[in-house]
Amino acid sequence: MSFYPRLPLVALALVFLHAAYAQPPILQGTKSGEQVYKTVCVACHDSGVAHAPKFGDRAAWAPLIAEGQHVLTGHAWVGVRAMPARGGSAELTLADFARAVAYMARGSGGNWKDPDSTLLLQIVKEADKRLVTSIKEQQAMQRELHNLTKTAK
Numbered sequence: 001m002s003f004y005p006r007l008p009l010v011a012l013a014l015v016f017l018h019a020a021y022a023q024p025p026i027l028q029g030t031k032s033g034e035q036v037y038k039t040v041c042v043a044c045h046d047s048g049v050a051h052a053p054k055f056g057d058r059a060a061w062a063p064l065i066a067e068g069q070h071v072l073t074g075h076a077w078v079g080v081r082a083m084p085a086r087g088g089s090a091e092l093t094l095a096d097f098a099r100a101v102a103y104m105a106r107g108s109g110g111n112w113k114d115p116d117s118t119l120l121l122q123i124v125k126e127a128d129k130r131l132v133t134s135i136k137e138q139q140a141m142q143r144e145l146h147n148l149t150k151t152a153k
Protein backbone atom coordinates (compact mmCIF):
# COMPACT_ATOMS: atom_id res chain seq x y z
CA MET A 1 0.00 0.00 0.00
CA SER A 2 1.46 3.33 -1.01
CA PHE A 3 1.61 6.25 1.41
CA TYR A 4 -0.98 8.34 -0.42
CA PRO A 5 -4.16 6.43 0.42
CA ARG A 6 -3.24 6.92 4.06
CA LEU A 7 -3.13 10.70 3.80
CA PRO A 8 -6.67 11.18 5.15
CA LEU A 9 -5.68 9.11 8.17
CA VAL A 10 -2.57 11.19 8.70
CA ALA A 11 -4.64 14.37 8.45
CA LEU A 12 -7.13 13.00 10.99
CA ALA A 13 -4.33 12.09 13.39
CA LEU A 14 -2.93 15.63 13.06
CA VAL A 15 -6.34 17.12 13.88
CA PHE A 16 -6.51 15.00 17.06
CA LEU A 17 -2.95 15.84 18.04
CA HIS A 18 -3.65 19.53 17.56
CA ALA A 19 -6.78 19.33 19.71
CA ALA A 20 -4.81 17.51 22.44
CA TYR A 21 -1.95 19.98 22.54
CA ALA A 22 -3.68 23.28 21.71
CA GLN A 23 -3.80 25.72 24.61
CA PRO A 24 -7.06 25.53 26.55
CA PRO A 25 -8.97 28.81 26.08
CA ILE A 26 -8.35 29.89 29.68
CA LEU A 27 -4.59 29.99 29.01
CA GLN A 28 -4.94 32.12 25.90
CA GLY A 29 -2.97 35.25 25.79
CA THR A 30 0.23 36.07 24.05
CA LYS A 31 2.20 38.38 26.30
CA SER A 32 4.69 37.69 29.06
CA GLY A 33 4.14 39.25 32.48
CA GLU A 34 7.11 41.50 31.89
CA GLN A 35 5.69 42.76 28.56
CA VAL A 36 2.31 43.53 30.15
CA TYR A 37 3.95 45.23 33.13
CA LYS A 38 6.15 47.40 30.92
CA THR A 39 3.31 48.47 28.62
CA VAL A 40 0.35 48.80 31.04
CA CYS A 41 1.03 48.50 34.77
CA VAL A 42 4.24 50.56 34.76
CA ALA A 43 2.16 53.74 34.36
CA CYS A 44 1.16 53.56 38.04
CA HIS A 45 3.24 50.83 39.70
CA ASP A 46 6.61 52.36 38.84
CA SER A 47 5.95 55.68 40.58
CA GLY A 48 3.39 54.40 43.10
CA VAL A 49 0.70 56.91 42.08
CA ALA A 50 -2.43 56.89 44.31
CA HIS A 51 -0.74 54.39 46.69
CA ALA A 52 -0.20 51.77 43.99
CA PRO A 53 2.25 49.22 45.46
CA LYS A 54 5.56 50.00 43.74
CA PHE A 55 7.39 47.38 41.73
CA GLY A 56 10.28 46.10 43.90
CA ASP A 57 8.89 47.51 47.17
CA ARG A 58 9.12 44.36 49.27
CA ALA A 59 7.48 45.93 52.34
CA ALA A 60 4.44 47.02 50.32
CA TRP A 61 4.14 43.67 48.55
CA ALA A 62 4.66 41.32 51.55
CA PRO A 63 1.07 41.61 52.87
CA LEU A 64 -0.31 41.41 49.31
CA ILE A 65 1.71 38.27 48.54
CA ALA A 66 0.46 36.80 51.83
CA GLU A 67 -3.13 37.03 50.52
CA GLY A 68 -2.32 34.24 48.04
CA GLN A 69 -1.93 34.35 44.28
CA HIS A 70 -5.51 33.52 43.27
CA VAL A 71 -7.02 35.94 45.80
CA LEU A 72 -4.79 38.93 44.99
CA THR A 73 -4.95 38.37 41.21
CA GLY A 74 -8.75 37.90 41.25
CA HIS A 75 -9.30 41.08 43.26
CA ALA A 76 -6.90 43.17 41.16
CA TRP A 77 -8.58 41.91 37.94
CA VAL A 78 -11.96 43.36 38.95
CA GLY A 79 -10.33 46.51 40.39
CA VAL A 80 -9.47 47.69 43.91
CA ARG A 81 -10.21 51.34 44.85
CA ALA A 82 -7.94 53.46 42.54
CA MET A 83 -6.68 50.32 40.76
CA PRO A 84 -8.80 50.10 37.57
CA ALA A 85 -10.27 46.74 36.47
CA ARG A 86 -7.87 44.91 34.09
CA GLY A 87 -5.31 47.61 34.91
CA GLY A 88 -7.44 49.88 32.70
CA SER A 89 -6.59 47.95 29.54
CA ALA A 90 -9.80 46.59 27.96
CA GLU A 91 -8.02 44.20 25.58
CA LEU A 92 -5.93 42.48 28.26
CA THR A 93 -6.79 38.77 28.74
CA LEU A 94 -7.05 37.31 32.24
CA ALA A 95 -4.03 35.06 31.55
CA ASP A 96 -1.87 38.01 30.44
CA PHE A 97 -3.01 40.07 33.43
CA ALA A 98 -2.31 37.19 35.83
CA ARG A 99 1.21 36.77 34.41
CA ALA A 100 1.82 40.48 35.02
CA VAL A 101 0.75 40.13 38.67
CA ALA A 102 3.09 37.12 39.06
CA TYR A 103 5.92 39.08 37.45
CA MET A 104 5.35 42.02 39.82
CA ALA A 105 5.24 39.68 42.83
CA ARG A 106 8.49 37.97 41.72
CA GLY A 107 10.15 41.37 41.39
CA SER A 108 8.99 42.36 44.86
CA GLY A 109 10.09 39.48 47.07
CA GLY A 110 7.66 36.72 46.05
CA ASN A 111 8.21 33.47 44.15
CA TRP A 112 4.94 33.25 42.22
CA LYS A 113 5.02 31.28 38.98
CA ASP A 114 3.08 32.15 35.84
CA PRO A 115 -0.31 30.55 36.60
CA ASP A 116 -1.34 27.26 34.93
CA SER A 117 -4.97 26.52 34.00
CA THR A 118 -5.79 25.13 37.48
CA LEU A 119 -4.67 28.34 39.17
CA LEU A 120 -6.37 30.47 36.51
CA LEU A 121 -9.66 28.70 37.28
CA GLN A 122 -9.23 29.58 40.96
CA ILE A 123 -8.56 33.19 39.94
CA VAL A 124 -11.76 33.20 37.86
CA LYS A 125 -13.77 31.98 40.89
CA GLU A 126 -12.25 34.60 43.18
CA ALA A 127 -12.87 37.42 40.66
CA ASP A 128 -16.45 36.20 40.22
CA LYS A 129 -17.06 36.30 44.00
CA ARG A 130 -15.76 39.88 44.10
CA LEU A 131 -18.00 40.90 41.21
CA VAL A 132 -21.09 39.40 42.87
CA THR A 133 -20.33 41.42 46.01
CA SER A 134 -19.92 44.68 44.10
CA ILE A 135 -23.04 44.03 41.98
CA LYS A 136 -25.03 43.59 45.22
CA GLU A 137 -23.58 46.83 46.59
CA GLN A 138 -24.56 48.65 43.42
CA GLN A 139 -28.07 47.16 43.49
CA ALA A 140 -28.44 48.40 47.08
CA MET A 141 -27.41 51.90 45.91
CA GLN A 142 -29.92 51.68 43.07
CA ARG A 143 -32.70 50.70 45.49
CA GLU A 144 -31.72 53.66 47.67
CA LEU A 145 -32.01 55.99 44.65
CA HIS A 146 -35.37 54.52 43.66
CA ASN A 147 -36.64 54.98 47.21
CA LEU A 148 -35.49 58.63 47.09
CA THR A 149 -37.50 59.28 43.94
CA LYS A 150 -40.55 57.56 45.49
CA THR A 151 -40.48 59.78 48.57
CA ALA A 152 -39.90 62.84 46.33
CA LYS A 153 -43.28 62.30 44.61
Ligand code: HEC
Binds near residue numbers: 037043064072088
Ligand atom coordinates in the same frame (compact mmCIF):
# COMPACT_ATOMS: atom_id res chain seq x y z
C1 HEC B 1 -4.10 53.86 36.65
C2 HEC B 1 -3.12 53.34 37.58
C3 HEC B 1 -2.89 51.84 37.64
C4 HEC B 1 -2.59 50.98 36.61
C5 HEC B 1 -2.43 51.30 35.13
C6 HEC B 1 -2.42 49.68 37.23
N1 HEC B 1 -2.62 49.75 38.58
FE1 HEC B 1 -2.52 48.21 39.90
N2 HEC B 1 -3.00 49.48 41.42
C7 HEC B 1 -3.20 50.84 41.30
C8 HEC B 1 -3.47 51.42 42.60
C9 HEC B 1 -3.73 52.88 42.88
C10 HEC B 1 -3.45 50.35 43.51
C11 HEC B 1 -3.69 50.42 45.02
C12 HEC B 1 -5.16 50.20 45.28
C13 HEC B 1 -5.45 50.32 46.75
O1 HEC B 1 -5.06 49.42 47.50
O2 HEC B 1 -6.10 51.30 47.14
C14 HEC B 1 -3.14 49.16 42.74
C15 HEC B 1 -3.06 47.88 43.28
C16 HEC B 1 -2.72 46.74 42.59
C17 HEC B 1 -2.60 45.43 43.15
C18 HEC B 1 -2.90 45.07 44.61
C19 HEC B 1 -4.39 44.88 44.74
C20 HEC B 1 -4.89 44.69 46.14
O3 HEC B 1 -5.77 43.84 46.35
O4 HEC B 1 -4.44 45.41 47.05
C21 HEC B 1 -2.22 44.59 42.15
C22 HEC B 1 -1.98 43.09 42.26
C23 HEC B 1 -2.11 45.36 40.95
N3 HEC B 1 -2.42 46.68 41.24
C24 HEC B 1 -1.76 44.85 39.72
C25 HEC B 1 -1.72 45.62 38.54
C26 HEC B 1 -1.40 45.07 37.25
C27 HEC B 1 -1.04 43.63 36.99
C28 HEC B 1 -1.49 46.09 36.36
C29 HEC B 1 -1.24 46.05 34.87
C30 HEC B 1 -1.96 45.07 34.12
C31 HEC B 1 -1.89 47.28 37.09
N4 HEC B 1 -2.01 46.95 38.41
C32 HEC B 1 -2.11 48.53 36.52
C33 HEC B 1 -3.13 51.58 40.13
C34 HEC B 1 -2.90 51.05 38.87
